[in-house]
Amino acid sequence: MIPAAFDYEVAESTDHAIALLGAREDAKLLAGGHSLLPAMKLRLSRPACLIDVGRITDLSYVLEEADSIAIGALTRHKDVTAAALLREHCPIVSHAAGQVGDPQVRHRGTIGGSLAHGDPASDLPAVILALHGELVARGPAGDRAIPAREFFTGVFQTALAPEEVLVEIRVPKLGPSTGWSYTKMSRRAQDWATVAVAAVVERSNGSIERASVALANMGATPIQATATEKAIAEGGSIDDASALAAEGTEPPSDHAASADFRAHLARVLTKRALEEAATR
Amino acid sequence: MRHVALMANGVRHELEVEPRELLVYVLRERLGLTGTNVGCDTSSCGACTVLVNGEAVKSCTMLGVQADGTEITTIEGLATNGELHAVQQAFHDHHALQCGYCTPGMVLAAVSLIDSGAATDEAAIREGLEGNLCRCTGYHNIVAAVADVAGVA
Ligand SMILES: Cc1cc2nc3c(=O)[nH]c(=O)nc-3n(C[C@H](O)[C@H](O)[C@H](O)COP(=O)(O)OP(=O)(O)OC[C@H]3O[C@@H](n4cnc5c(N)ncnc54)[C@H](O)[C@@H]3O)c2cc1C
Ligand code: FES
Ligand code: FES
Helix, strand or coil: CCCCCCEEEECCCHHHHHHHHHHCCCEEEECCCCCHHHHHHCCCCCCCEEEECCCCHHHCCEEECCCEEEEECCCEHHHHHHCHHHHHHCHHHHHHHCCCCCHHHHHHCEHHHHHHHCCCCCHHHHHHHHCCCEEEEEECCEEEEEEHHHHEEECCEECCCCCCEEEEEEEECCCCCEEEEEEEECCCCCCCCCEEEEEEEEEECCEEEEEEEEEECCCCCCEECHHHHHHHHCCCCHHHHHCCCCCCCCCCCCCCCCHHHHHHHHHHHHHHHHHHHHHC | CEEEEEEECCEEEEEEECCCCEHHHHHHHHCCCCCCCCCCCCCCCCCCEEEECCEEEEHHHCEHHHHCCCEEECHHHCCECCECCHHHHHHHHCCCCCCCCCHHHHHHHHHHHHHCCCCCCHHHHHHHCCCCCCCCCCHHHHHHHHHHHHCCC
């Protein structure tokens, strides 16, 4: 399968990419290409022009800031997985990046591409949402920070404007009282999550005081399990709180699972994730 | 058409490619390196795996223009002076192939895995090869061959 014909431009810098986005009709950024090219081969996507940002090396980094870790949008899954700063301060991100696809996918795919693609079944969107991370978009008017809660707007849709480039992802440093889990269920090797649960919890005296729980593949976007979070905040047990995990979700039915089975998975995986997060 | 310069198996090539030409077809049809197979053509099976700057990549999911300036190793480039690469020899010794269709991709994925230091035990090898499917289901011997080279047999 060969993509439909398109023009190809190499962006030398982020500003160049923004200028090209403004100048070209129906243009799309090409990062690792591991979501875009499969879609183009199937002709589900036929952009007139690809702007290759894959050579902008200064958007590939992991840096420490006062309370957060900043990740360049073009950092590949492989480098996110290996990043010592993330392993130390926000291990849920490096762990989840290591769950994406297979090694070949992780050698090419980028964290920015994963988020900008807006696939509700993807791993990193749910994790960044559970962390209440921030996404930095750069456009003709400069930078703006978008909270993860406002970033995902629909299936394959995000708050990015057509002329914006996602440049950075910021996640909080997790302290010693914070536990985490990323619990992913998929039926086949290298597959997307049938359902996955990202949990970040605050512990005190051996129990969970607060929990942030985000679900992958339980609706049009990654979503917070708000009923579960509320139950934990009100002192509910993990068993009782996780039983509410599918409330307010609209999971899809497809070849991998029915909506009912996904709702079941959301409850079971949320329980496992909270139990793991309570002790890690 | 775009001008692309790349190294394939140590040989420099310069060619004009259409942006939509996938790397696997540049390798097979332009450079005659037909050892790289196309299996699924949907980024799933790993038959098309080659090394780009030393790392395993599915060449059906990369454009030829993205390979401009890179160094590529295909199965044809692994042996040196008529001597099989250690992974090739181990596949031979362990009967790690049946029809052989998945083999070039499987060998290159294994080389990348071993070079990255991730082939630390049998479970890690199985996970590290999850992007490569063998329809003859020869996984047992493939894993044994890789474990042998990685020194974790
Ligand atoms: C076999 C296979 C298995 C996979 N399994 C999983 C899995 O288990 N879990 C998972 O989460 N993902 C999986 N993926 C997807 C993978 O994570 C992709 O790498 C990722 O979704 C997209 O990143 P990319 O860099 O390849 O982006 P691209 O494909 O280059 O781009 C994707 C989209 O994002 C846009 N974009 C890219 N970068 C930017 C930016 N900086 N600013 C604005 N827009 C941008 C592009 O224009 C395009 O619309 C899999 C992919 C394959 C091929
Ligand atoms: S042919 Fe490329 S992954 Fe199957
Ligand atoms: S040996 Fe036949 S597909 Fe692997």
